[in-house]
Amino acid sequence: MLKIEQLSKVYKGGKKAVDDMNLEIERGEFVAFIGTSGSGKTTAMRMINRMIEPTSGTIYLDGEDLAKKNPVALRRSIGYVIQQIGLMPHMTIRENITLVPKLLKWTKEKKDQTAERLIELVNLPQNYLDLYPLQLSGGQQQRIGVLRALAANQDIILMDEPFGALDPITRDTLQDLMKDLQQRLGKTVIFVTHDMDEAIKLADRICIMHNGQVIQFDTPDNILSNPANEFVREFIGSHRLIQEKPSAKIVDDVMIKPITITSEKSINDAIRLMVKKRVDTLFVVDGQNHLRGYIDVESLTAARHTTTSISEAMEKDVFYVQNGTKLQDSVRRILKRNLKNIPVVDEEKRLVGLVTRANIVDMVYDTIWGDEDTENDGNSNNQEQQTGADEQQN
Amino acid sequence: MIDFVTQNSGAIVQKTWEHLYISAIALILGIIVAVPLGIVLSKLKKTAKIVLGITSILQTLPSLAILAIMIPFLGVGKVPAVIALFIYTLLPILNNTYIGMNSVNQDLKAAGISMGMTKIQSIGMVELPLAIPVIMSGIRLSAVYAISWATLASYIGAGGLGDFIFNGLNLYQPEFIIGGAVLVTVLALITDFILSKVEKWATPKGLKVER
Structure with a gap:
């Protein structure tokens, strides 16, 4: 579905943020980009919705070159969840959820139906639709942030450390919710994180990045049992390697x-x-x-x-x-x-x-x-x- | 004092109206020019420095001097007075619009763009609504300035409450001076109060709620 070929991004001053990245992501996959800060994981993700333009290389979406698409239309077709939640404080929850449908000029009935249907997915009551973001807790706000990325039936959802600012219990709940939604709705999710536990828990495949390069791209089990090199071994941490040893009982x-x-x-x-x-x-x-x-x-x-x-x-x-x-x-x-x-x-x-x-x-x-x-x-x-x-x- | 009011009640109403009218036109012109200009400037950081520099210099010119300079070009009367006041209302509105637009949370702007807003939509749907409280306080400030400086407009024959003060000075009638000054102050306070209500009304509801 998404094919990244020889993708590079060089910033002014010659810093290579992403260096010759090659990846193929299947439809319905949950992929985590993980790495330390400065590893290029966020830059790589932002090139997918063209918030950052690549220096060289191509990204194909269903065989189409992204560089040839209109960036505004492209962004409306890709869901995006950011770390700081980023709900518009002056809009009601309903308006926030249906922000992209509004940009796509849906009718009011269709927008209302979407908002009412979606809020049920995250176990929040209907009357929250008319509240404002400041009236919700951080965890509730991020649930709405996730819905906003789903509202226009986007197939791909990009998530930039979406749960990083939440407390551990709320984060855990939202991770479960996200995984459940992704499976139920068959979405392709690309998820940037620096938390290995989160990546192992959520991702079908994990892409470990370092200094702009992809070090290993594989399923969590394979990465844990066969780390590509010393860096990966160190990055995932020895305690996880041992933990996984009792051959992962289900x-x-x-x-x-x-x-x-x-x-x-x-x-x-x-x-x-x-x-x-x-x-x-x-x-x-x-x-x-x-x-x-x-x-x-x-x-x-x-x-x-x-x-x-x-x-x-x-x-x-x-x-x-x-x-x-x-x-x-x-x-x-x-x-x-x-x-x-x-x-x-x-x-x-x-x-x-x-x-x-x-x-x-x-x-x-x-x-x-x-x-x-x-x-x-x-x-x-x-x-x-x-x-x-x-x-x-x- | 009471004599002043009873003897001049007709003139008071008329001069107050004149005063209000001169200031209001200057203020409205100021809003029409400065708000869009401020929005444009917030997108052009380098030009903004130059333009804001020029308007602050204009602000430092003594108002009497500006009024005097107007006479050779526009003669006397209401037009030069309104133009001079308009120049004065520009800076607070321009400055606040610029600051308000720039102080909108970068993450929210980025969120809007990454949802697929065009730049114009981002201004209309995100930046402007969130900048309104700051822009409104600039407008309030300008309104109070305009009303107090409109007093001087009487000097070039524009009328207004300044007439009482200048007449009082010329004829040595303290009650005229005090009466005029009090009326100007009251007018400025009432305007500021009304505009504070407008500001509250114009501020998006979502920014006022509490959990």
Whole structure:
């Protein structure tokens, strides 16, 4: 989709910001440009929407030479999220989201529909559309910043260290949100960062840059297992190399079967089921096993006197991971959010499993003793089920 | 003092109107010229230094001198007075427009351009709305200047509240001097108050909200 050929940028005074860069990015890929400051990663990205003109070399978008396109029209077709959020303070959230549609002269109805549809994607209420950016928190503002880059159905989105200025928890939430949106909407994202954790978490492929040159362009797993040279090894840091060694277990390897209930059942049914299965949390699913929420002892006791239906008593805000996610990532999420456990869903949000705090213990065990205990593998799954259930009781 | 008001009530209304009218025309001309010029200058940094240098020199010329210089060219009356006042209103508006446009956050300008705004759209949709509070305070300053200097316009026969003061000086009637001065001050204060309301109204709502 995007092909970068022999791209160079030399600034006045002879400083080579980007030096003979060659890359090919596929449609729907999430690519991170990473490097220290001055590595040329931002310059490289800004040449894609022609905020910076290359000194030599060509960028092809779907086979078309970018230099031959009108830069203004090009920028309207490429989403852009900047580090400082950059929402227009004098425009409402609605006007901010539909800024590019406005430049493209969409009708008011179409703009309103877009804004209303998009704000739901980032879990913000509709009435926020008429607020101003200063009335929102930094994290909320950057959600809008992301939406602004999506509003005109841009296929490519450029992100310039978009979450750098946010606190770690907000950043984590927004990273999840971004990855989810990118997968769901099939966008091609090019993401500039200097945070290796962020790159590993989000990117399908990582492009490591140094002094304007591409040092390595590969998937996170390949980079972590086969760093191209000493620089890459140092850049990613030895702790990550070791961490990744237990050959990247995924959640599917360890997840247990969660206890579920459907939402039309009554609260009494839920209590009976909890007692029978000896757990304190039930996951609420619909007929097709889609995850709708969860219900735990606290929410049950709170709701017992006001309602008898599970759909009213259940907690709809539930953090989940997709199957195929690295175990390490989900454990990190459990720890960061102080969750008891985290459900695993497939692409269509059907509940397929559950990762519990017991898995943290396994992770610690694994990293300390490695894979010595291969002979115990047969019953370890069983044990996990047990500990998992115990954990849920606490 | 009360005698002054009761005996001259007709003249007071008429002179106040004249005064206001001279200042208002000068101010409006100043806005029409200085705001667009300031916007253009904010895009041409080198020319801006020269132009702002010239206007500050104009500002330092004594106002009586300017009025006197006008007489050989434009004669006496309201026209030279308005032109002289117009020159005085230029600098504060020009200066503030220039500063206001330049003080708009660079990241926001870059964001606008990278969303695909043309330069004109960036000025109209981003820079100008955000510069309005600064431009408005320049206009307020100019308005107060114009009203106080319009007093001198009476000297070249333009009328206005200055007539009371000059008459008072010539006829040695202190109540005329004080009455005229008080009226000019009150007029300037009222204008400034009204313009402060206009400034509040013109400032984009998003810049005034609090969390």
